[in-house]
Amino acid sequence: MKKIGVVGTENMLDLLIRALEYYESDYKIEQSVLVDGVCNDTDRMYELVMLSDMEFVVIASDKDDYFLYENLVKKAADDKKREVKIRFLHPYLKYIHHFHLFNYEKLFLDREDYANSIDYLEFHVTDNCNLNCKGCAHFSNIVSGNKNTDFLSWEKDMLRLKELVENIYTIRIMGGEPFLNLELGKFVVKTREMFPQSMIHVVSNGMLLNKVDRDVFHLIRENDVTIDISYYPEVDRDKVVEILEAERLRYRISTVSTDEFLKYMNLKGDSDIGRAYAGCGFKECHFLYEGKVSVCAFPLLVKYFNDYFHENVDAGCGIDLYSPKVKKGMLRGLLNRPVDACRYCAVDKEPIPWKGHWLNADKSDWCVEGKKKWNG
Structure with missing residues (x-):
């Protein structure tokens, strides 16, 4: 299984968990940090960026504040002198009612793809x-x-x-x-x-x-x-x-x-x-x-x-x-x-x-x- 971390809101974390189960994904959420505009759990954020063998951190929010959460992850990574890859959960996911309507291969977006939509x-x-x-x-x-x-x-x-x-x-x-x-x-x-x-x-x-x-x-x-x-x-x-x-x-x-x-x-x-x-x-x-x-x-x-x-x-x-x-x-x-x-x-x-x-x-x-x- 490929390990990923998640930073975002509770609703989107739950949605991501259900999506990974539905698609029988080989990604596994190793750790998550719930954030609501600010990060009140700095220790847990540090633990997340320090995880070994992690593929990337997923930003998952039901609001349009992905870049804010991205900055929180980057700050924690800089503090710990770690290099962390960041991906964005596809916003489309929150609008659909059935996972079969969604292309699983586009579940995680890089920054450019997310910004250009x-x-x-x-x-x-x-x-x-x-x-x-x-x-x-x-x-x-x-x-x-x-x-x-x-x-x-x-x-x-x-x-x-x-x-x-x-x-x-x-x-x-x-x-x-x-x-x-x-x-x-x-x-x-x-x-x-x-x-x-x-x-x-x-x-x-x-x-x-x-x-x-x-x-x-x-x-x-x-x-x-x-x-x-x-x-x-x-x-x-x-x-x-x-x-x-x-x-x-x-x-x-x-x-x-x-x-x-x-x-x-x-x-x-x-x-x-x-x-x-x-x-x-x-x-x-x-x-x-x-x-x-x-x-x-x-x-x-x-x-x-x-x-x-x-x-x-x-x-x-x-x-x-x-x-x-x-x-x-x-x-x-x-x-x-x-x-x-x-x-x-x-x-x-x-x-x-x-x-x-x-x-x-x-x-x-x-x-x-x-x-x-x-x-x-």
């Missing part, structure tokens, strides 16, 4: 929606006019993105409601062409499926794309499932409808950035929009809030993909840290009942009022 990206094919939920996180219910994404501009952005990262583990094609864009099939085909190894999903409320051209369903099916249904009270779940199964499409849908949204904006812009980021449910929802990427959709879509309410929320504008300062291997680090826009996100969120077709929007649909709290 990002875990998640979403983009709009339209900013418009047919449901227009109250307090929509992407502001679709206050978008005026036809705001379909221009295919050629988007394609240019994706090609630039391909220059910066070799792989994106999960890509979600969204809106708004993506089936409102009659060119959705083109976006599906091109996304799969550029990122053949990605898990690709189309995110829909399902209410337009009975009107979709079957050629679009064919392209979704042939390009190995999953449809994720956002199940809201107005959605006829049984009808949606019937259509998806009749078209032999892979899909995911909750058994319980969403009856609540969250207000998340602090219009004062005085939130503690670190705390807001740490408790944010959107911080891994990296977003591509009009030549830029951002930690989440808010910095790039808050323009609709500003226009509608004549506000001036200055949330920055994301990372310019075409900036000469942005090099290959940099996006993972740039997208996984607090940004100035976080000061407009409330540390304590407030729940609001879900309502569709909400066109009488008010700032209070998004902005916290300091009453009922929700800590995510």
Whole structure:
């Protein structure tokens, strides 16, 4: 058996143990050190780097702080004047539900392969929606006019993105409601062409499926794309499932409808950035929009809030993909840290009942009022 050490979080350690058992691997975890941002067990870290005949140390975290843990291992190795090889547990592993979907040979990545990838990206094919939920996180219910994404501009952005990262583990094609864009099939085909190894999903409320051209369903099916249904009270779940199964499409849908949204904006812009980021449910929802990427959709879509309410929320504008300062291997680090826009996100969120077709929007649909709290 080949001996390895593990540094990371408890969830990912358990996942790795199960994966090694499933694959009947010849790797054996000789010692592990659980870390949560800092290493409180220095002695155990020293013991790990001093192990003899160890193949490498695996960094395994369910957060995107692999480089932080890598530095902890390097410091311990330097203190003990040891040379230690470091590998990164493939982040893709935490997104899959069945080990047979994963290529075991890519279980452990070297630093370059890990740096040259990002875990998640979403983009709009339209900013418009047919449901227009109250307090929509992407502001679709206050978008005026036809705001379909221009295919050629988007394609240019994706090609630039391909220059910066070799792989994106999960890509979600969204809106708004993506089936409102009659060119959705083109976006599906091109996304799969550029990122053949990605898990690709189309995110829909399902209410337009009975009107979709079957050629679009064919392209979704042939390009190995999953449809994720956002199940809201107005959605006829049984009808949606019937259509998806009749078209032999892979899909995911909750058994319980969403009856609540969250207000998340602090219009004062005085939130503690670190705390807001740490408790944010959107911080891994990296977003591509009009030549830029951002930690989440808010910095790039808050323009609709500003226009509608004549506000001036200055949330920055994301990372310019075409900036000469942005090099290959940099996006993972740039997208996984607090940004100035976080000061407009409330540390304590407030729940609001879900309502569709909400066109009488008010700032209070998004902005916290300091009453009922929700800590995510």
